[in-house]
Amino acid sequence: MTSPFDLSGRVAVVTGANTGIGQGIALALAEAGADIAAVGRTPAEETVAKARELGRRAEMVSADLSTIEPVARVVDEAVEKLGGCDILVNNAGIIRRNDSLDFTEEDWDAVVDTNMKSVFFLCQAAARHMVKQGGGKIINIASLLSFQGGIRVPSYTASKSGVAGLTKILANEWAAKGINVNAIAPGYIATNNTQALRDDADRSKAILDRIPAGRWGDPKDMGGAAVFLASSASDYVDGHVLAVDGGWLAR
Ligand SMILES: NC(=O)C1=CN([C@@H]2O[C@H](COP(=O)(O)OP(=O)(O)OC[C@H]3O[C@@H](n4cnc5c(N)ncnc54)[C@H](O)[C@@H]3O)[C@@H](O)[C@H]2O)C=CC1
Ligand SMILES: O=C(O)C(=O)C[C@H](O)C(=O)CO
Numbered sequence: 001m002t003s004p005f006d007l008s009g010r011v012a013v014v015t016g017a018n019t020g021i022g023q024g025i026a027l028a029l030a031e032a033g034a035d036i037a038a039v040g041r042t043p044a045e046e047t048v049a050k051a052r053e054l055g056r057r058a059e060m061v062s063a064d065l066s067t068i069e070p071v072a073r074v075v076d077e078a079v080e081k082l083g084g085c086d087i088l089v090n091n092a093g094i095i096r097r098n099d100s101l102d103f104t105e106e107d108w109d110a111v112v113d114t115n116m117k118s119v120f121f122l123c124q125a126a127a128r129h130m131v132k133q134g135g136g137k138i139i140n141i142a143s144l145l146s147f148q149g150g151i152r153v154p155s156y157t158a159s160k161s162g163v164a165g166l167t168k169i170l171a172n173e174w175a176a177k178g179i180n181v182n183a184i185a186p187g188y189i190a191t192n193n194t195q196a197l198r199d200d201a202d203r204s205k206a207i208l209d210r211i212p213a214g215r216w217g218d219p220k221d222m223g224g225a226a227v228f229l230a231s232s233a234s235d236y237v238d239g240h241v242l243a244v245d246g247g248w249l250a251r
Contacts, residue, residue, distance in 0.1 A: 017036070018045075075128075089141070119163055134247050146184070180238055213247055
């Protein structure tokens with residue numbers, strides 16, 4: 001009997017797949033059987049090579065998602081190169097840290113455009129394809145700051161709260177079309193995104209002290225949730241924001 005977590009024959013489009021959480025998720029999906037379109041402004045050679053070592057088809061799709069200009073092409077190129085778009089993981093994202101009193105319009109626009117505007121329009125482009133093929137799975141990468149305020153990251157918090165809201169409205173609109181839209185809210189994960197926090201001894205200790213699991217997360221920790229939300233095991237899960245945070249929100 002085939003496992004409900006089996007992704008064989010599905011094509012997963014993963015943005016920001018060259019590093020960090022995007023790479024961790026792309027490789028977990030590949031291990032579960034999916035072929036991978038690794039999307040990003042930075043070439044994802046390592047991710048593509050590792051997915052191929054696992055026996056999957058994997059291709060790079062070059063795109064700078066700070067504007068919505070490339071989103072339709074991203075989905076078209078994935079379909080052209082790999083024959084479909086069954087799973088979309090909206091992972092690419094940035095952060096800018098500054099006090100709200102000093103925050104600039106550029107710091108606002110850069111983060112909100114990449115983390116929220118491009119996410120919406122990529123969901124739209126993928127869903128247009130998924131409607132034609134009879135369904136699909138969309139996973140947006142949210143954050144603990146989809147639920148909490150955070151410190152000195154106003155545009156990031158706004159964007160990630162927006163991602164949680166978008167996940168719910170799109171799930172609401174598209175569930176009847178066979179498209180599940182859900183989100184993963186990673187906790188504090190050791191990647192480039194959090195390097196500045198880990199370089200600050202006081203902040204790093206404060207963060208670690210409130211993680212019940214007693215460690216920073218690893219990109220690989222996101223793999224199980226991603227496979228679940230990409231697979232038929234989650235067919236009745238819609239509009240959910242799943243925290244994978246070592247217990248942070250429970251404290
Ligand atoms: N590290 C953490 O603790 C957490 C991270 N996240 C989110 O996870 C996602 C991945 O971040 P990390 O792996 O942590 O950091 P990272 O900095 O290693 O990865 C970010 C990825 O996004 C890509 N990217 C950024 N701007 C882009 C653009 N304009 N066009 C195309 N690709 C672009 C980068 O190339 C990279 O692949 C982000 O959305 C981030 O907000 C969410 C919660 C916690
Ligand atoms: O609070 C910060 O500063 C962060 O870097 C937040 C993390 O990126 C994050 O999203 C935690 O879930």
